Amino acid sequence: MRILTLLLAALAMFAALPAQAERVRDLGTFDGVRPNQLTGYGIVVGLDGSGDDNFEYVTQAMRGVSGRLGLTLPPGVSPGLKNAAAVIVTAELPAFAKPGQTIDVTVSTIGRADSLRGGSLVLSPLYGADGQVYAMAQGNLAVGGLGVSGRDGSQVTVNVPTVGRIADGATVERAVATGFDSQGELRFNLHNADFQTASRMRDAINYRFPGSTRVVDGVTLSIVMPFGGDARAEMIAAIEMIDVTPAETPARVIVNSRTGTVVINSAVRLSPAAISHGRLVVRIQEDERIIQPEPFSRGVTAVEQASDVSFEAEETRLAMLDSGANLSEVVDALNMLGVGASDLVVILEALKQAGALQAEMVIL
Incomplete structure (x- = not known):
């Protein structure tokens, strides 16, 4: 209860602060200036008996790797591959990445390999969404997890040993065309759609x-740019540092029903409402009593249930909220009622159904 009170009080304190100006670069991004996801299939070798063993797709992949190296496995031979594992390789290609630059890659098992610790990724192509190869990955894995097992089946696992990372493990082979230096206009997209924020940003840039x-529209602004990479980059750098005061966010209440977390933003308002909240606590205590028969009665020992039922009704208090009550007043009223997290969710839902809560409720 104390933690909830401190959280609500902190929210009320921030609600009283005026809106702060933000840089344009923090409110959105230029169209095309974004990273691209890459993925590929590969083989990790050099494992200490923690690989995929005789899985067919691992054997098939190793035949392909051996073929590229000039080694042909005889037909019908199925090599034991306890020291190799099939993996999925993922990476993120930054905007404007050029051939020859390096990027980090993440390697994850897709079979029954127990650990990738000590393994090395064999040269693997990384594909973009268009099916083209944009990078080649290879290198020794750094694995943060550890898995140990005994012959009796007992095991200890720390973190996730089936996922590893290779810093600068992929070399870029193809650049992504962004149209940055050829289009007469560039579009800037806001992270959150809002017409007022877009209008304020337009006025600040103009x-x-x-x-x-x-x-x-509510997300996109179109900006006329000069031709030439140098002049265009200088103009974008200046635009990104312009301060804009974003519009107040829509009134929203976020409720996580699993954890009992409730977040109320500063735009929440209430219509006139009276809140009354009380709880009934019922306690049931079960005891067993042993009943012995009378001497020479030929009876048998029996067990009798003894139940003690009691209840306690907490005192109900009433809180009145005036029209247009802000977050601070809502917090004060709920603190006066002494509600917990679960009770707070019930009250907010009831206020929404009564039409007194002027906010969108998001239930996670």
Whole structure:
């Protein structure tokens, strides 16, 4: 209860603060200036008996690897591959990455390998969504997990030993065309759709670069750019550092029913409402009594259940909220009622159903 009170009080304190100006670069990104996901299939070798053993797809992949190295396995031969594992390799290709640069890769098992510790990834191509190869990955894995097992089946696992990472493990082979230096206009996309924020950003950019920016919709602004990479980069750098005061976020209450977490933002308002909340606590205590028969009665010993039922009704208090009550007043009213996290969820849902809570409720 004390933790919930401190949380609500902190939210009320932040609610009283005025909106702060944010840099343009923190409110969105330029269209095309984004990372791209890469994925590929590979083989990790050099494991200490913790590999996939005789899985067919691992054997087939090893035949392909051996073939590229000039070694052909005889037909019908199925090598034991306890020291090899089939893996999925993933990476993120940054914007403007050029051939020859390196990126980090993550390697994860897809079979029954127990651990990738000590393994090395064989040269593997990484594909983009268009099916083209954009990078080649290879290197020794750094595994943060540890798995140990005994012959009797007991085992100890620390973190996840079936996932590893290779720093600078992939070399970029192909650049992604962004159209950065060829388009007459660049589009800027807000992280959160809001027409007021878009309008304020348009006015701020036009104040610095008159007539350059127009609003396309609640997310996108179109900015006229000069041609030439140098002039264009200078203009973008200046735009990204312009301060814009974003519009107040929509009123929203976030409820996590599994953990009992409730977050109320500063835009939440209440219509006039009276809140009364009380709880009834019922306690049932079960005891067993042994009953012995009378001497020479030929009876048998029996067990009798003895139940003690009691209840306690907590005092009900009433809190009144005036029209347009803000977050601070809501917090004060709920603290006066002494409600816990689970009770708070019930009260907020009841206020929403009564039409007194002017906010969107998001149940996680």
